Amino acid sequence: MTRLYNDPANFREELIEGFVAAYGRYVRRVANASGVMAIDAPRGDRVSVIVGGGSGHYPAFCGYVGPGLATAAVMGNVFAAPSGEQVYRVTKAATGQRGVLYCYGNYSGDVLNFDMAEARCQAEGIDVRTVRVTDDVASAPKGQEEDRRGIAGDFFVFKIAGASAARGDSLEEVERLAHKANAHTRSFGVAFGGCTLPGQDAPLFTVEAGNMELGLGVHGEPGVSSSHMRPASEVAAMLLSTLLADAPAGIGGRAAVLLNGLGSTQYEELFVLFKDIVAALKAAGIEPYRPVVGEFVTSLDMAGCSLTLLWLDEELQKLLDAPCSSPAYTQL
Numbered sequence: 001m002t003r004l005y006n007d008p009a010n011f012r013e014e015l016i017e018g019f020v021a022a023y024g025r026y027v028r029r030v031a032n033a034s035g036v037m038a039i040d041a042p043r044g045d046r047v048s049v050i051v052g053g054g055s056g057h058y059p060a061f062c063g064y065v066g067p068g069l070a071t072a073a074v075m076g077n078v079f080a081a082p083s084g085e086q087v088y089r090v091t092k093a094a095t096g097q098r099g100v101l102y103c104y105g106n107y108s109g110d111v112l113n114f115d116m117a118e119a120r121c122q123a124e125g126i127d128v129r130t131v132r133v134t135d136d137v138a139s140a141p142k143g144q145e146e147d148r149r150g151i152a153g154d155f156f157v158f159k160i161a162g163a164s165a166a167r168g169d170s171l172e173e174v175e176r177l178a179h180k181a182n183a184h185t186r187s188f189g190v191a192f193g194g195c196t197l198p199g200q201d202a203p204l205f206t207v208e209a210g211n212m213e214l215g216l217g218v219h220g221e222p223g224v225s226s227s228h229m230r231p232a233s234e235v236a237a238m239l240l241s242t243l244l245a246d247a248p249a250g251i252g253g254r255a256a257v258l259l260n261g262l263g264s265t266q267y268e269e270l271f272v273l274f275k276d277i278v279a280a281l282k283a284a285g286i287e288p289y290r291p292v293v294g295e296f297v298t299s300l301d302m303a304g305c306s307l308t309l310l311w312l313d314e315e316l317q318k319l320l321d322a323p324c325s326s327p328a329y330t331q332l
Contacts, residue, residue, distance in 0.1 A: 002300055008199030012055045012077050019062055023327040026066045033089035034082060036062050037072035044096035047165040047174045048072065051103050051158055052087065053110055054079045056195075057218060059328030060154055060297040061104075068324025068331075069162040070103075078197055078300070079219040081109030084116030091121055091128070099127035099171035103161055103178055105150025106132040107219070127171055131178040133157045135187040135308060137246045138215025138224050145183075151218050152260035152297040153185040155329075156310040156320075163322035181316060184251065187260075188242045189306025190235065191216040191223055195263065195299050214238075216306070218262070218299040232269075236276035239307040244284060251311035256320055257281070257291040258308040263298040265305050270294070277307065290320060296329075 005011050012034060020029045020036060027036040035052070042048060051061045052074030061073040072094035076082035091100055102118060104110050111132065118128040134145055135153025150157075160181035164174045191213040194203030197220075204220030207213055212230075213223030230238070259274050261267065270293050281288050289312060297306075312320065324331050 002196055002198040005198045008197075011198045012075060015055060016062070016075060019327075026325070026327050027062070030072065030090050030093045033074070033093065034076070034086050035072060035074040035090035036065055037090065037094040038065055038067065041071050041094045042096040045098065046096065046168060047098045047171050048095045048100045049103060049158070049161045049165050049174070050074065050091060050094060050100055051154075052076070052082050052090075052114070053104050053107070054081060054219065056300045057297050059295065063328030064155070064158050064326050066324065066326030068166045068322055069326045069329070070158055071165070081107065081113050084113040084120070087114055087117035088120050091117060091126070095126060099129070101161055101165070101171065101174050101178060102128060102130045103158060104132060105154055106134045107149055129171060129175040131157065131161065131175060131182060133182055133185075135182065135185045136217075137186050137188050137242060139217070142246055149217065151187050151189060152258055152306045152308045153182070153187045153310070155258060155296045156185050156256060156308065157181045159324065160316060160319045162324060163319040166322065177315070177319065181310065184248055184311045184316060185308060186243045186246050186248070187306050187308040188239055189216045189260070189262070189304060190214055190239070191262065191302060191304035192229070193264070193303035194222070195220050195302035197300070212304070216262070216302075216304055218297055220299060220302070232273045233276040236273055236280050240277060240280045240284065243307060243309050248311060252313060253285055254287045254289050254312045254317070255281075256310040256312055257288045258296060259291070259293045260297060260306045260308065261295045262302040262304040262306070263295065264301045264303045267294065270305060273305065289317070
């Protein structure tokens with residue numbers, strides 16, 4: 001349950017105020033908009049990478065604003081898309097002369113409102129491109145990848161796009177590489193309990209004792225099916241086998257690995273699970289590269305986790321290795 005708030009209707013604005021107060025060395029607030037941008041933005045010699053979505057997912061999205069990652073983030077209310085006006089205002093504030101890449105999870109409200117802002121910016125002569133993250137294998141079948149929603153795979157796509165922009169690539173190249181990262185990324189998750197919105201006294205969904213939901217969403221959606229709770233080794237095998245069955249064509253044997261907690265699963269539990277994930281990866285002939293374990297895209301206080309793989313080639317690995325610095329993730 002979300003316990004610390006004043007007026008639930010003002011939750012987003014207060015969290016932005018507190019976030020900027022804590023991390024003013026990285027970000028500043030965009031005036032008259034629900035968003036933040038890097039303290040050195042706009043940079044006229046670099047493409048601007050603007051990410052966003054609903055609040056309730058920290059560190060997504062504002063936690064990834066900084067050098068080598070996103071230029072700015074637009075924040076909607078909890079589990080709600082930012083408005084087209086908010087996206088437009090952040091874009092105008094954070095954009096230099098080399099254009100903008102919008103990058104966000106594939107949800108209908110986000111698509112509608114980012115597209116509205118894109119059309120408005122294009123009419124004013126600002127070159128805007130869009131890459132929607134579609135990593136969640138549970139949300140549409142193989143062959144319909146463009147219909148899938150974005151979950152923790154957001155992180156890898158943001159990282160690749162941000163690194164490309166930081167080294168001075170053109171807008172066309174940043175867009176191409178973000179699309180490529182998205183096409184190489186797959187995620188699948190499980191939930192052990194639902195999440196509760198600020199001001200509410202009941203979760204958005206419940207999980208029967210001794211069960212888990214398979215294929216969760218990060219906006220409080222239940223899974224696409226249910227299963228009895230299993231030992232960590234069996235959960236690891238199930239997560240990995242689901243991703244391997246959906247692996248993109250032509251991939252190699254090396255993958256970046258992200259085990260993501262959804263808000264109330266303890267890090268110690270994630271490490272127990274990750275031990276079994278690494279064993280299963282090696283048994284499948286996949287070399288885990290730069291693994292990360294923690295909270296990257298959460299869902300308030302949801303209990304559960306998701307596994308994400310980004311299959312790497314030399315081009316993507318170089319961008320993944322590039323340095324970055326942000327409130328939520330720093331890589332030297």
